[in-house]
Amino acid sequence: MMASKLHATTKIKVIKYKNEEDYKKGKPYAVVEKKGNLMLASGMNAVWTLVAGTSDYHYDNTNTYIGVGDSNTSANENQTDLLGSNKTYKQCYPGFPVAFGRKLIAFSVFEAGEANYAWNELVIKNNATGVCLNRAVQSLGTKTSGEIWPIEIEIQLSN
Helix, strand or coil, X not given: CCCCCCEEEEEEXXXXXXXXXXXXXXXXXXXXXXXXXXXXXXXHHHHHHHHCCCCCCXXXXXXXXXXXXXXXXXXXXXXXXXXXXXXXXXXXXXXXXXXXXXEEEEEEEECCCCCCCEEEEEEEEECCCCCECEEEEEEEEECCCCCEEEEEEEEEEEC
């Protein structure tokens, strides 16, 4: 019998703008790209309830949020959310998340007055149920007041 393994690969991209003017002009001062993520047990269970048709709570534009926090505690599948003392959740941008090509892509824009602290962790969360799919622990930098940071999280499944 052949063993089968399912892998989740995550790409994280943060585009950093100093201010709204630079954001409108599409002139970032930095782009940070990282890989790494851990699917949470509660998130994996949520996926199976969606596959089985036993959940009414979809990860759609109404309910899907990206959360960022300042904890650098290593990810563990039994965690259920962000762990930091500072954490902010932002609803996905209109048209997101999208699913295609074995991928889920979530995208949010954290505006000038939001999440101004060290970004060390992130999740994709269903706001209706409070269930997080994943938790990634990555040093993405420190956002300061006035800056605008769009973030894209791509989770791809493969064998």
